[in-house]
Amino acid sequence: MKSLSFLFALLNAASVQAQVAPTTPKPPIGPRRVLINPNAPTQPPQPQQQAGIQTSSLLKVNVTYQSYNLRIPWQKESAGGRRGLGVVLEGNRILVTGQMVSDATYIELELPESGQKIPARVIAVDYEANLALLAPNSPAREAAFFAGLSPMEVDTTARIGDTLVVWQTGRVGELIVTPMRISKVMNQGYVVENASFIVYEAQGIIRSEANSFTLPVAKGRKLAALLLRYDSKNQLATLLPAPIIEHFLKDVADGKYDGFPSLGIEFQITLDEQFRDYLGMKADQPGVYISSVTKGASADKAGVKKGDIMLSINGFTIDSRGDYQDPLFGPLSVSHIVRGKAFVGDEVEMKVLRDGKEVTLTGKLARKQPTDYLVLPYQFDQGPKYLINGGMLFQELTRPYLNSFGTEQQGGPILRLARIASNPEEYEKKGRKRVVFLSAVLPTTSTQGYERLSGQVVDEINGVKISQIEDVAEAFKKPKDGLHVVKLDQFPFILYLDATKVEKDNLQLMNGMFRIGSLSRLE
Numbered sequence: 001m002k003s004l005s006f007l008f009a010l011l012n013a014a015s016v017q018a019q020v021a022p023t024t025p026k027p028p029i030g031p032r033r034v035l036i037n038p039n040a041p042t043q044p045p046q047p048q049q050q051a052g053i054q055t056s057s058l059l060k061v062n063v064t065y066q067s068y069n070l071r072i073p074w075q076k077e078s079a080g081g082r083r084g085l086g087v088v089l090e091g092n093r094i095l096v097t098g099q100m101v102s103d104a105t106y107i108e109l110e111l112p113e114s115g116q117k118i119p120a121r122v123i124a125v126d127y128e129a130n131l132a133l134l135a136p137n138s139p140a141r142e143a144a145f146f147a148g149l150s151p152m153e154v155d156t157t158a159r160i161g162d163t164l165v166v167w168q169t170g171r172v173g174e175l176i177v178t179p180m181r182i183s184k185v186m187n188q189g190y191v192v193e194n195a196s197f198i199v200y201e202a203q204g205i206i207r208s209e210a211n212s213f214t215l216p217v218a219k220g221r222k223l224a225a226l227l228l229r230y231d232s233k234n235q236l237a238t239l240l241p242a243p244i245i246e247h248f249l250k251d252v253a254d255g256k257y258d259g260f261p262s263l264g265i266e267f268q269i270t271l272d273e274q275f276r277d278y279l280g281m282k283a284d285q286p287g288v289y290i291s292s293v294t295k296g297a298s299a300d301k302a303g304v305k306k307g308d309i310m311l312s313i314n315g316f317t318i319d320s321r322g323d324y325q326d327p328l329f330g331p332l333s334v335s336h337i338v339r340g341k342a343f344v345g346d347e348v349e350m351k352v353l354r355d356g357k358e359v360t361l362t363g364k365l366a367r368k369q370p371t372d373y374l375v376l377p378y379q380f381d382q383g384p385k386y387l388i389n390g391g392m393l394f395q396e397l398t399r400p401y402l403n404s405f406g407t408e409q410q411g412g413p414i415l416r417l418a419r420i421a422s423n424p425e426e427y428e429k430k431g432r433k434r435v436v437f438l439s440a441v442l443p444t445t446s447t448q449g450y451e452r453l454s455g456q457v458v459d460e461i462n463g464v465k466i467s468q469i470e471d472v473a474e475a476f477k478k479p480k481d482g483l484h485v486v487k488l489d490q491f492p493f494i495l496y497l498d499a500t501k502v503e504k505d506n507l508q509l510m511n512g513m514f515r516i517g518s519l520s521r522l523e
Helices: 004-015 046-050 138-143 242-253 273-279 296-301 335-340 399-403 412-422 425-429 471-477 499-509
Strands: 033-035 058-065 082-088 094-095 104-110 117-126 130-138 163-169 175-190 196-205 216-219 222-231 236-241 264-270 288-293 309-313 323-326 330-333 347-354 359-366 386-391 392-396 436-439 455-463 483-488 492-498
Touching: 004 347, 033 483, 082 163, 082 392, 094 222, 094 425, 104 130, 117 138, 130 492, 138 483, 163 222, 175 236, 196 242, 222 242, 222 330, 236 242, 236 309, 236 412, 288 296, 296 347, 296 359, 330 335, 386 471, 392 471, 412 436, 412 455, 436 471, 483 499, 492 499
Parallel strands: 033 175
Antiparallel strands: 058 082, 058 104, 082 094, 094 130, 104 117, 117 130, 163 175, 163 216, 175 196, 196 236, 216 222, 222 236, 264 288, 288 309, 309 347, 323 330, 347 359, 386 392, 392 436, 436 455, 455 483, 483 492
């Protein structure tokens, strides 16, 4: 619950917006230079990597972005800028991370040496895999701009122990090269919660330059990875590897992007002996316990049930940790069999142990879209849906909204909403498409006495069951006997609003002290 003074402070802080555009002074054209980081590990790159050093496959990418305010949904945050390096691919396409272009309002490409610029647009993006593909947005200038550039190919042959090189460009276009050795291959999340893919972990010292996002990592003349994160204290880099990049590009190639498939299960490891005895597993039996199956996902459609013991997928045996033996990288999480090796529509075969008997299940892999979830797992490039009526702010529950409070602030009603997001089955059974809740109450004549309410899930308005925010808009069109009746799932359970006062308050709220430009966003 927020106090009124806190709400005013929050509104005033959010209303200060500064337009920031990425401006870069045009450097003079000079001879191409190559700098090797003097602090890098002593082992030099392989000869073929030296031969691959070039700037003709790189472009600077400048992005202006402006995110939406998740708790004050009618406002945006202050604008900002990002800079990174894009990799030139066939067909004048440029590869960057998805994080680079999220909530972008303007994107431009820049030649590293001359500083010449051209606008660009996003033609495909996957925020789960953190990848985006750009194209120039100036047909008249495209041919001349790309005349001196050479496309890179993707190399998926990197293995543990190989030396790769991180590329950066300096102030006047010189290439700065840092060698790094792959020490581990494992599964990790990229940007989106609960979206795990393989990563390379590499060791080395990366010099800090002006490129804040998207650094390419090369093996010879080919692209081996993109830099995801760098831990300067431990000199460890997390790399988004070529197999995931290749998967993304193959999917984009047909003009219809399907995304990475998923099984839609959660499992528990079976290392504990007492747990294994409880499940009736033999001492040497592999497999993991299926603790949850997402409704409508691949596993659910194939017949996997909560309580099954997953033994294998597509012929790969799953051990008690949930790993399988990958022929290229060694032990990896079972998720890579589906997310890294397969495509949407591929056949999948799963063997499970059910009631002591081995059962073989088959189905087709699918990707559950973010909009198919009761609680949106992530949200980019669009504002949160909301509706204000008489000073009451209604929103749809999303993971980004919950995350905006930080884990240390998730107490009281926010903690309850977080529990709903983690266990949505009860609301799914009721046929809800979204969880609509009362997120805040602005002080108006209609809301006197209700100012401290927030976080309650809305069940019904004027006799209309609320399944999504659009239902709220329709329900408020039908007051009963001059009153709006709002039913909540928690105390005080029922709210009454005078319909005439609500209309007057709505007029006063528009462009008033709270700087509300629109009373709703339903798309």
